[in-house]
Structures are given as structure tokens and as C-alpha cells.
Amino acid sequence: MSQTDYLFVFADEASAKAALPAYWSANPDFVWDLSRVMSPTGNGATAPFTVYMGTDVLDGYPLSLSLTAVDETIWSIPQCMLEGDRITATILRTRLDAAQMLGISVSPVMAGTAYIFAGQNISLILDQSQHPISDSATGILDS
Amino acid sequence: MLRYGAGKRFGRMGLGVPQWVLFGASLDMDFADSLYYSATGTNTVPGLISTSRASNGYAQNLSGLLILFGPDTPRITNIGLLIEMAATNVALWCRDLTNAVWIKVTMTVALNQIGADGSATSATLLTATAGNATCLQTIVLGSSARFQTAYIKRITGSGVIQMTTDGGTTWTTVAVTASYTQLSIPTQTLANPIIGFRIVTNGDAIAVDFVQNETGAFGTSPILTTTTAATRAADNITLTATSQTAGVTAKAAFAQTNIVNITSSPRIVDFAGPFIGPQAAGSGPAINNGTVNVGAVLGSGSYVGVVKQSFVFDGTNLQTVGNNGTPGTIAGTWAALTPINIGNRADLTRGLNGYLARLTFFNDNALRPTA
Numbered sequence: 282m283s284q285t286d287y288l289f290v291f292a293d294e295a296s297a298k299a300a301l302p303a304y305w306s307a308n309p310d311f312v313w314d315l316s317r318v319m320s321p322t323g324n325g326a327t328a329p330f331t332v333y334m335g336t337d338v339l340d341g342y343p344l345s346l347s348l349t350a351v352d353e354t355i356w357s358i359p360q361c362m363l364e365g366d367r368i369t370a371t372i373l374r375t376r377l378d379a380a381q382m383l384g385i386s387v388s389p390v391m392a393g394t395a396y397i398f399a400g401q402n403i404s405l406i407l408d409q410s411q412h413p414i415s416d417s418a419t420g421i422l423d424s
Numbered sequence: 425m426l427r428y429g430a431g432k433r434f435g436r437m438g439l440g441v442p443q444w445v446l447f448g449a450s451l452d453m454d455f456a457d458s459l460y461y462s463a464t465g466t467n468t469v470p471g472l473i474s475t476s477r478a479s480n481g482y483a484q485n486l487s488g489l490l491i492l493f494g495p496d497t498p499r500i501t502n503i504g505l506l507i508e509m510a511a512t513n514v515a516l517w518c519r520d521l522t523n524a525v526w527i528k529v530t531m532t533v534a535l536n537q538i539g540a541d542g543s544a545t546s547a548t549l550l551t552a553t554a555g556n557a558t559c560l561q562t563i564v565l566g567s568s569a570r571f572q573t574a575y576i577k578r579i580t581g582s583g584v585i586q587m588t589t590d591g592g593t594t595w596t597t598v599a600v601t602a603s604y605t606q607l608s609i610p611t612q613t614l615a616n617p618i619i620g621f622r623i624v625t626n627g628d629a630i631a632v633d634f635v636q637n638e639t640g641a642f643g644t645s646p647i648l649t650t651t652t653a654a655t656r657a658a659d660n661i662t663l664t665a666t667s668q669t670a671g672v673t674a675k676a677a678f679a680q681t682n683i684v685n686i687t688s689s690p691r692i693v694d695f696a697g698p699f700i701g702p703q704a705a706g707s708g709p710a711i712n713n714g715t716v717n718v719g720a721v722l723g724s725g726s727y728v729g730v731v732k733q734s735f736v737f738d739g740t741n742l743q744t745v746g747n748n749g750t751p752g753t754i755a756g757t758w759a760a761l762t763p764i765n766i767g768n769r770a771d772l773t774r775g776l777n778g779y780l781a782r783l784t785f786f787n788d789n790a791l792r793p794t795a
Contacts, residue, residue, distance in 0.1 A: 284478065284495050306771050315510040315772040316476040316660035325773065326639040327655050328512035347478030347657070349496060367495075389512050389653035393480030393495060 284367035451670035476660035490541040504779030507767030513647035521548035530554035537631040540575040547633035552623035560620035567615040573643035583625025591618030642685035658772040671763035674785035683778030695761035709733035723749030738789035
């Protein structure tokens with residue numbers, strides 16, 4: 282079965298909830314879908330999801346969503362920074378620029394992943410000739 | 425192998441219903457024995473349950489061997505279906521203690537041991553070259569309750585083996601045997617834990633695998649790490665449309681669980697509010713219709729371990745019994761509710777944290793034997 286991982290950087294939790302209404306519930310209390318999402322708030326025994334640029338913690342509300350297939354609707358969300366295929370450990374699409382790609386890493390990773398979300402230098406596995414990099418869409422990464 | 429007395433004595437015959445199926449069952453899922461029956465004719469795991477879990481996950485079998493399951497795959501072994509909440513392991517290089525994040529003092533290390541999952545050269549051999557040899561990893565982390573576990577087996581010697589969460593301020597002796605066992609030490613609340621091992625006697629050696637440091641008061645199944653902390657996503661197990669049909673018309677249920685740790689009101693089945701599952705304290709089974717709750721004291725044993733339990737929700741009465749104890753009964757309405765989640769609540773914050781060996785729904789209102 283395929284696994285596609287998406288990395289988002291939203292401005293805040295409200296923006297994330299508005300963009301991904303199918304992946305959280307509010308009954309009885311707000312919580313992300315813990316079978317598919319890692320968020321900065323964590324939950325119980327999960328560590329807060331954090332994105333680093335170099336050694337700096339990135340501002341905003343980072344979030345990881347893992348799906349069973351590529352989802353064009355999800356990718357079309359402007360705050361979606363990366364789309365990766367877990368099985369082949371490759372970046373399918375990105376909105377980060379080359380410098381950002383060299384510095385980005387995340388923690389924790391979803392168990393079983395072995396590529397960009399494992400803190401590796403993702404430039405080593407990104408084939409930029411096949412997957413052109415566009416400018417950052419949110420501006421959060423530019424600040 | 426776990427066996428089910430009720431199943432053997434009350435199995436039905438004829439009319440195309442397999443003999444192992446509990447009498448009157450509309451849906452019988454014997455995960456531990458890989459036997460599945462639905463009155464609708466569906467008898468496969470994918471036909472009866474859906475699984476969402478974006479990460480890999482391990483489960484143990486009765487031999488103690490860890491088995492790796494890929495994403496969105498139900499973790500079914502001959503113990504049952506493992507259902508857990510999400511958790512993060514912050515101990516890096518949890519199988520390879522030769523990595524530089526592990527600081528060794530008078531200790532040699534080699535990645536040359538068969539692991540707890542049976543894989544060759546996947547676990548680490550620690551050998552003391554002097555008394556009180558140590559192997560420690562410092563983790564940068566805010567203050568929180570930390571629970572420390574590791575799979576350990578003895579290779580050489582018989583001396584004391586210890587674990588720590590606080591850099592050796594506290595050393596706790598663990599009972600190491602010749603077979604891999606997931607050993608733990610008591611929870612400590614602290615920032616920047618320093619985790620690891622001490623071999624007290626020079627020349628003694630142990631094999632270590634799946635070192636795990638996670639939030640909370642108990643350990644969970646292994647979460648593989650290398651360079652970065654890793655999260656095991658929650659198991660989201662739901663009945664398919666086919667099997668929900670059985671749940672909607674059910675008036676009773678039987679379950680056998682093998683829970684590892686009791687958390688707050690874990691679920692066996694959650695009906696989008698009403699639920700059946702252990703009492704919060706874990707003393708026995710409970711049934712809750714969203715308004716009233718009735719529980720029962722187990723006839724034997726404790727809820728951490730193997731428990732057979734039966735429930736009745738016939739519309740006017742709620743009943744439950746566990747391990748042949750005294751049934752608890754209370755008047756209470758029960759609508760024809762669709763069971764939503766197995767082993768958790770829909771928001772995935774009430775995980776069973778253990779194995780569901782068997783789950784059966786019935787269309788009659790008999791309280792099944794739990795001896």
C-alpha cells in the first residue's frame with residue numbers, strides 16, 4: 282500500500298483546522314486525527330511536531346499528514362510545503378526553494394519513514410530536474 | 425495458545441455456521457485464532473474491519489517474538505489484535521547502541537545480536553570491561569513524565585543489570601533472563617532525561633534492543649528510531665459497513681482482552697458515545713449507555729491480563745460480567761447504535777492499549793459464560 286506524507290506550515294491552529302476539516306474532531310474536545318496527523322500540540326504520549334530550519338525552530342503551526350495516496354486537493358493547499366512518497370523515499374513535489382530544502386528537518390517522524398522527515402539532507406534525494414522547486418507559498422519560511 | 429471455553433462449549437453446528445462460532449453470533453471475530461464469521465457471509469479481516477494507522481507498528485506473538493506491521497495494517501498475532509494510542513519514542517538509535525549518541529564508559533558495544541524481532545545483527549551487545557560499566561544517552565526535552573523500557577536478554581554472567589532515566593542518580597535493577605523481555609523502570613518526571621544501562625559486574629554481557637523513552641506511566645510496543653524521534657500513530661479500527669449491520673441489531677457481546685496497561689476508560693467497542701470496556705480503574709468490565717454506567721468485579725485475575733467478559737444491552741437493561749464473577753445489572757435504555765470504533769473512542773484518546781483476542785456480537789440478550 283502506498284503512503285504519501287504531506288508537510289504543512291500554517292500560521293496558526295485555526296488556519297490548520299480550516300484547511301483540513303476532515304482530519305480533526307471536536308467531540309468531546311478538539312483533537313487531530315491521531316492515526317494520520319502529527320501536530321505541534323501533540324497529544325498524550327506523542328511529542329509535539331516541530332520543523333527546524335537548520336537548528337532554528339520554524340515559526341508557525343507545522344503539521345504532518347499521512348495519506349494512502351496522492352491527494353491533489355491536499356497538495357493544492359498553499360501551506361503544503363512538501364509531498365513525499367514514503368515507499369520510494371522521494372519528494373514528489375515541494376514549494377520550498379533550494380536553500381530551504383537544504384536546511385529543513387522535522388521531529389518526530391512517523392515511524393517507518395526513512396526520508397526527508399528523518400532529518401536527512403533532503404537535497405541528497407531530491408531530483409530537482411524532475412520536480413522543479415517553486416517559491417515558498419506562505420511567506421512563513423521567508424521570515 | 426489461548427483458548428476460549430465459551431467458544432468450545434457453546435459453538436453451533438449446521439446451517440453453514442462453523443462449529444467454532446459462539447451460539448447466536450451475528451458477528452464473531454476470533455483474532456487470536458484467525459477465525460472470522462459474519463452472518464452476512466463476510467469472513468475476512470478486510471471485509472469486517474478497517475484499519476487506519478499512518479505508521480509502522482510492532483506486535484508480539486505468544487512466543488514473545490516481535491512482528492512488524494506496515495501502515496494501515498491491523499496488528500494481529502496469535503495473542504489478538506493490538507490496539508494502542510499514539511506514542512513517541514525519543515530515544516535515538518534505539519537498536520544500535522554503537523552510535524555516538526550513546527556514551528560508553530568501560531563498556532564495549534557491537535551491533536551483532538539477533539533482535540527481539542528475530543532479525544540478524546539488529547540488536548546491540550553490551551559487554552562490561554570493568555565493574556559498573558555504563559552506556560548512556562542524553563535527550564534534550566522539556567520536563568515531563570518519562571517511562572523507560574528496553575528489550576534485554578542476558579548473554580554472559582549473572583551479575584546485576586540496571587537502568588536509569590536520570591543519568592545514574594537513580595539506578596534500578598531489572599530482572600534480565602536468557603530471553604528478550606521488555607523491561608521497565610518506574611516513571612520519573614524530569615527534563616532532559618539521561619537514559620541507559622549499567623552492568624555491575626566486569627565481564628558480564630547483555631543484548632539490548634528497542635530502547636524506548638516515552639511520555640506517561642507505562643510502556644507501549646516498540647517504536648523504531650534512528651536519527652530522529654519517531655511517533656507510532658494511533659490504531660483507528662472501525663467496523664466496515666458489512667459488520668456494522670451486525671452491531672446495529674446486536675443485544676449482547678462477548679470479548680476476550682489481554683490488556684497491557686489500563687488508561688482512562690479504554691474502549692472495547694465505542695458506539696459513538698455509549699461503550700463497553702474496562703472500568704476506568706481497571707477492576708472489571710463496564711457498560712455505559714451515555715447516561716448510566718454499570719460495572720462488575722472480576723471473578724478472578726485483574727484487568728491487566730487475559731479477561732473474558734460479556735455484555736447485554738437489550739434495550740431496557742445493561743448487564744456485564746467478567747471472568748465468571750458476579751454480574752452487574754442496571755436498568756437503562758439502549759438504542760440501535762452503530763458501533764463506530766473497536767478498541768478506542770472515535771477521537772482515538774481511549775485506546776485499549778492491549779490485545780483484543782475475540783469480539784462477538786449476538787442478536788439475543790443472553791449473558792454469555794465467562795469462565
